[in-house]
Amino acid sequence: MKKIVSIVMVLVMIFALAGCSSAPAPADKSADTKTEDKVAPKEESVVIYQNKVEIGEQLSAFAAKYEAQTGVKVTVKTSGGDTPYAENLKAEFQSDRQPDIFVIEGKGGYNTWKSKLTPFSGDKWMDLTDLAFKADGKTYGFPVAVEAWGMAYNADLLAKAGIDPSTLTSQDAYKAAFKKLDGMKKELGIKSVVAMAAGPDMRWVTGLHNFNGYLSAGLPYGDTSVLDKMLKGQPDMERLKEYADWVELLFKYSDKAVLLTGNYDAQVGQFATGKAVFVHQGNWIDPWLMSNGVKFPMGFAPHASVYGEHNAIFIGAPSYYVINNESKNIQAAKDFLNYMATSEEGANYMVKEAKMVPAFKNITLKPDAPLSADVMKWLAKDNGAYTWLQNDMPDGFGMGTIAPIYEAFAKGDITKQEFIDQLADKIRALK
Amino acid sequence: MGKKLKSKMFFWLFLAPALLSFIIVVVIPFFMGIYYSLTDWTAIAGIKPNWVGIDNYKNMFKDIAFQYSFIRTFVFTLLSVMTINFVALMLAFLVTREIKFKNFYRAGFFVPNLIGGLVLGYVWQFIFKSVIPQIGDALGIDFLSNLLLLADPTLTLFGLIFAFTWQYAGYIMMIYIAALLNVPQELIEASEVDGANFFQKFWNITFPMIAQAFTITSFLTLVNSFKQFDIIIALTNGGPSDIYKEQIVNSTELLAVHIYNVAFKYNNMAEGQARAIIFFLVLSVVSMAQVYYNKKREVEM
Numbered sequence: 001m002k003k004i005v006s007i008v009m010v011l012v013m014i015f016a017l018a019g020c021s022s023a024p025a026p027a028d029k030s031a032d033t034k035t036e037d038k039v040a041p042k043e044e045s046v047v048i049y050q051n052k053v054e055i056g057e058q059l060s061a062f063a064a065k066y067e068a069q070t071g072v073k074v075t076v077k078t079s080g081g082d083t084p085y086a087e088n089l090k091a092e093f094q095s096d097r098q099p100d101i102f103v104i105e106g107k108g109g110y111n112t113w114k115s116k117l118t119p120f121s122g123d124k125w126m127d128l129t130d131l132a133f134k135a136d137g138k139t140y141g142f143p144v145a146v147e148a149w150g151m152a153y154n155a156d157l158l159a160k161a162g163i164d165p166s167t168l169t170s171q172d173a174y175k176a177a178f179k180k181l182d183g184m185k186k187e188l189g190i191k192s193v194v195a196m197a198a199g200p201d202m203r204w205v206t207g208l209h210n211f212n213g214y215l216s217a218g219l220p221y222g223d224t225s226v227l228d229k230m231l232k233g234q235p236d237m238e239r240l241k242e243y244a245d246w247v248e249l250l251f252k253y254s255d256k257a258v259l260l261t262g263n264y265d266a267q268v269g270q271f272a273t274g275k276a277v278f279v280h281q282g283n284w285i286d287p288w289l290m291s292n293g294v295k296f297p298m299g300f301a302p303h304a305s306v307y308g309e310h311n312a313i314f315i316g317a318p319s320y321y322v323i324n325n326e327s328k329n330i331q332a333a334k335d336f337l338n339y340m341a342t343s344e345e346g347a348n349y350m351v352k353e354a355k356m357v358p359a360f361k362n363i364t365l366k367p368d369a370p371l372s373a374d375v376m377k378w379l380a381k382d383n384g385a386y387t388w389l390q391n392d393m394p395d396g397f398g399m400g401t402i403a404p405i406y407e408a409f410a411k412g413d414i415t416k417q418e419f420i421d422q423l424a425d426k427i428r429a430l431k
Numbered sequence: 432m433g434k435k436l437k438s439k440m441f442f443w444l445f446l447a448p449a450l451l452s453f454i455i456v457v458v459i460p461f462f463m464g465i466y467y468s469l470t471d472w473t474a475i476a477g478i479k480p481n482w483v484g485i486d487n488y489k490n491m492f493k494d495i496a497f498q499y500s501f502i503r504t505f506v507f508t509l510l511s512v513m514t515i516n517f518v519a520l521m522l523a524f525l526v527t528r529e530i531k532f533k534n535f536y537r538a539g540f541f542v543p544n545l546i547g548g549l550v551l552g553y554v555w556q557f558i559f560k561s562v563i564p565q566i567g568d569a570l571g572i573d574f575l576s577n578l579l580l581l582a583d584p585t586l587t588l589f590g591l592i593f594a595f596t597w598q599y600a601g602y603i604m605m606i607y608i609a610a611l612l613n614v615p616q617e618l619i620e621a622s623e624v625d626g627a628n629f630f631q632k633f634w635n636i637t638f639p640m641i642a643q644a645f646t647i648t649s650f651l652t653l654v655n656s657f658k659q660f661d662i663i664i665a666l667t668n669g670g671p672s673d674i675y676k677e678q679i680v681n682s683t684e685l686l687a688v689h690i691y692n693v694a695f696k697y698n699n700m701a702e703g704q705a706r707a708i709i710f711f712l713v714l715s716v717v718s719m720a721q722v723y724y725n726k727k728r729e730v731e732m
Contacts, residue, residue, distance in 0.1 A: 087695050090474050112698060115477060199582070200670025200681070260582040260671070261560055396697030404672035404679045411582060413674055422679060 044332040045073040049092060049099035051080035051319065052144070054287060055354040062349040066339060072332050086112075100327040101337070103144070103319045106391025110135055118325035123334055125341035128360040133320040141320025142337045145356035148375040148385075149209055149282030150300035150313030157181075157188050157277045157296075168301040169309050171246060178253045181277055188277070192255035195276035197267040198403075198410040199260050205267075205280055207403030208390040210250075212314055213305025214243045215389040221312075227389045233431030235424040242306040244420045250280065251410050259410050282314075286369035287355060299374040313378050316388025317359055394430065401426050468705035473698070480701070487705035497706065499675040500689040503588070507685055508656040511592045515652045516645075518600040523607030537608065541601040548598065552665020555594040556581070559666075581666075584673040584682035591683055594662055599655065603648045610644030611637070639728075646725040653721055657714050660687040686710050 050059065056078035063074035077099065079088040086109075089102060093116070104110055110117070110133065119138035120126060126139055133141025151174075153165055161184055163177050181193045198206045214236075215227050226236055251259060255276070258266050271279035272294045278301075279285070302310035323333050340346035341360050350358040351365040357372050357379070358365075367373050378384040390398055402423060409419040468487055470480035491497050526537045543551065559580045567575025580586045618636050627635070663669065663683055669692070673682035684692065690710060694703025 084695060086698070093475065108698075112473070112475065115475070200668040257560075257564070257579060261579050266560075395699075396692070400692060400696050404670070404681055407670060407672040408674065408679045411671070413672070414679070 044329050045075065046101060046329050046333045046336055047075045047077060047097075047099045048101040048321070048333075048336075049077045049079070049089065049103070050101075050144075050321075051078070051085035051103045053078055053080050055356070058349060058353040062340070062345070062353065063336075065345060066336060070335075070339075072336065074336055098324055098326060100324055100329050100333045101321050102324060104133070104141060104322050105319045106133070106388070107135075108391055108393070108395050109320075110140065112395075113322070116324055116326065118323050118327075118330060120323070120334065124338050125360065128341060128362050131317045131359045133317070133322075141317075141322050142341070143317035143359035144319045144321060145317065145350065145354075146315060146359045146375065146379065147282055147284055147318050147357065148300065148313050148315040148378060149280075150302055150378075151194075152271070152279045152281055152285070152298055152371060153301055154271065154274060154277050155297040155299060157190065157274065160188060161277075165299060165301050169304065169311060171242075171249065171304040171307060174304050175249060178249065182253055189274060190277060191270065191275040192258075193253035193277050194250055195267050195270040195279040195281075196250050196254035196259055197262045197264075197280070198251070198406045199262055200407070201263040202267065203399040203403035203407075206406035207398035207400075209282070209314070210247065210280065210303075210305075210406070211398060211402060212386075212388065212390040213246065213303050214239060216314070216387040217303060217305035217310060218308050219386070221383065221385050221387055223387065224389060224392070227392060230427050231394075231430060233428050235427040237420075237424065239306055240420050240423055244416050244423075245307075246303070246305050247406065247409065247419070248416055260407070283357065283369070283371035283375050286367075286371050289371075290369060298370050300371065300378065311381075312384050312386045313375075314388055315375065315379060315385035318388075318391070397426075397430070464704055465708060467701055468708050470701055472701040472704070474700045483701070487702045488709070490702060491706050491709065495676050495678045496680050496684070497689065499673075499680045500684050500686055503682065504657060504685045507588060507592065507659070508653060510588075511595050511656040511659075512649060512652045514592055514596045515599050515603055515656075516648055518596055519603035519648065520607055522600060522604040523611055526604070527608055527611045537604075540604055543598045544602040546598070548661030549665045551594060551598055552662045555590070555597075555662075556666050559590055582671050584671055587667055587671055587683055591659075591663060591666060594666055595656065595659060598662070599652065603652060606644050606648050606651075607641065610641040614640040642725070642729040646722060646729060649725060650718060650722055654714065654718055657717070658687050659685055660691070663688050 048059075048063070050056070052059075056076065059078075060076045063076050067073050079085050085103070092099060092102075102113075104113055104117075117140050119140050120132075120142070121139070125142065126132060129143055131143040131146065132139045133143070151168070153168075155165065158165055161177075161181055163180065167173055168177060178193050181188065181190070185191070196205070215230070216223070219226065226239065229236060255262075255270065258270055262270075268279060268281060268285050268288050270276045271281075271285075272289055272292055274296070283300075300313045302313055304310050321337060323330055327333060340349070341358075342362065347358065347360075347363040347365050350356050351363065351367055355367060355369055355372065357367060357375050366376060405414070405419060405422045405426070408414045408422075409416070414422065467480065469482060469484060471483050472480035522540050526533045526540070530536075546554075563578060563580065564576045567573065567578065580590055614637055618640070619632060622632050622636055663685060667683040669681040669684040669688055671682055672679050674680070686706075687710070690703050690706045693699050693706060
């Protein structure tokens with residue numbers, strides 16, 4: 001009996017304690033909402049949770065302008081770069097700080113967040129772009145920007161070597177050019193022809209960007225047949241073989257140290273200091289080049305990922321703003337995005353402030369950055385784009401599953417045939 | 432109300448806050464974790480996980496990357512426990528002798544431990560990638576200038592152990608210093624009178640007297656090596672690639688990193704959780720066995 005009494009006492013105490021600690025919380029909350037209701041009954045606010053550290057400040061500044069004009073407060077929260085966005089986003093959703101607008105990166109992100117998205121309809125920006133993210137016939141994603149990669153070249157060095165970049169359209173042309181450049185190393189002052197990276201820090205270059213050549217090079221824009229087959233576990237052996245030649249060519253003419261252990265700075269730095277003629281990167285290296293005072297003229301040549309002629313670079317939207325369907329401010333969030341796409345301030349923010357290539361046709365401002373300006377040229381060409389499919393692969397497949405195979409090939413641990421077989425095996429395992 | 436009952440009540444009353452928080456932040460999540468490891472949980476709020484039984488565990492043992500990671504983790508742990516304890520003991524010996532500036536040295540050896548693992552990893556990455564080749568260039572040693580230390584699986588593991596030892600030996604040294612200072616001087620003097628040389632003194636007197644410290648230090652180093660994460664992420668990011676059973680695997684993707692990658696990179700939360708539970712079990716068994724074994728060797732004064 002005494003025991004029971006003591007247990008009951010303890011339980012009462014525990015509940016009292018629990019009560020003490022939890023009771024103030026709801027009180028606070030109600031107080032919060034009350035004051036909000038009283039002070040500004042109609043005030044709307046939008047929280048945007050985004051993953052591009054490099055545009056965080058510019059976006060915040062744009063949001064502040066927007067608030068000054070419309071009175072709608074837009075809060076920009078940024079996480080990305082070295083902090084993993086996907087994980088943090090999950091944490092935001094587990095907490096009660098759900099953002100109104102967040103970012104997905106293509107199909108993979110869509111599959112993860114499907115249940116949380118609400119489609120756009122009748123929004124003005126939708127008619128102004130072909131790059132919106134669509135699934136099941138509905139538009140879910142607002143393209144943040146256009147990015148593109150190809151073989152970025154140093155035009156001065158190519159001119160010195162007497163190579164016209166517009167002739168670089170096939171593996172044979174590249175082979176001849178690489179050989180010629182390799183023979184002129186001393187005269188050009190280069191260490192290697194290509195700045196390529198396949199090391200542990202640079203798995204996105206090989207596993208995502210380079211592999212995308214297998215998925216979409218040489219196919220019409222929007223053609224996903226190779227990807228669809230891959231997702232069913234069927235490798236296209238002929239394509240893989242042609243593709244392996246391309247990988248071998250790139251690896252053969254790159255500097256071993258940068259290839260195997262280099263990081264982003266090492267790879268881009270090699271190109272920026274004129275120690276390499278080509279770099280396997282996209283227009284996102286513009287800010288790096290500009291802040292390091294790189295002046296030489298440059299542009300993109302196509303990747304000759306498979307046999308045949310190529311006259312396109314890989315162009316796409318790396319990420320999309322999507323709307324949280326549990327948001328209380330869906331309309332306000334949509335208004336903000338419309339404003340960004342259609343207003344002059346929005347164009348100015350995207351092109352001049354954030355140094356992005358906008359995905360919208362109504363925008364005529366030209367970027368100052370050399371590679372971004374070149375992307376606009378390719379965009380304007382007929383059939384100047386190959387599709388981005390690297391974000392539509394299963395999570396982790398590009399960087400986790402296949403990228404180490406490139407590294408082993410680069411080190412010489414496996415032969416070209418083994419490289420092909422290993423890739424084919426991993427594709428078959430996707431079934 | 433009896434006195435006994437009253438004291439009991441106060442006992443539970445004072446225990447309650449600690450017990451409650453322990454239950455809330457450790458016990459409940461632990462069992463939730465076990466539950467999630469038996470489902471296809473995705474960590475997205477609002478999606479109900481489906482029960483899949485022990486599928487996650489089956490996949491894990493079939494996964495060659497996991498097997499490899501397991502072996503590498505054991506190798507890494509074994510080697511780093513040995514090197515850290517050896518280096519720490521040597522340092523402790525040095526700074527307990529009668530030398531000038533010994534407090535300065537103690538502080539100096541301890542400082543690397545105050546640097547976060549990520550920063551330290553990047554510093555060593557820089558040393559391995561840039562400084563060593565440049566030293567090679569300056570001295571005209573081709574071997575050093577062409578050494579791609581972080582491209583070789585074996586060398587990378589040693590590099591990792593080196594960086595970890597550099598970080599952690601100073602901390603373990605502090606524990607050894609405390610133990611060494613507690614060795615009774617009269618025992619050492621007595622042995623000196625008996626004509627014992629340095630090694631005899633160490634082996635027969637100092638070593639048994641600091642056995643208690645060994646229990647602590649080997650436990651700490653073992654657990655911390657086994658759980659190593661941040662230095663790996665910064666220094667090697669799991670690479671370089673290695674070949675195991677004809678599969679290409681990441682040579683320094685030790686268990687903690689492996690679990691993280693499965694859960695977050697492959698977005699396979701439930702499977703990562705299953706691996707984390709096995710990780711927990713193995714770590715508890717190994718560390719308890721170690722403590723049990725070391726305890727038996729301790730000398731009671």
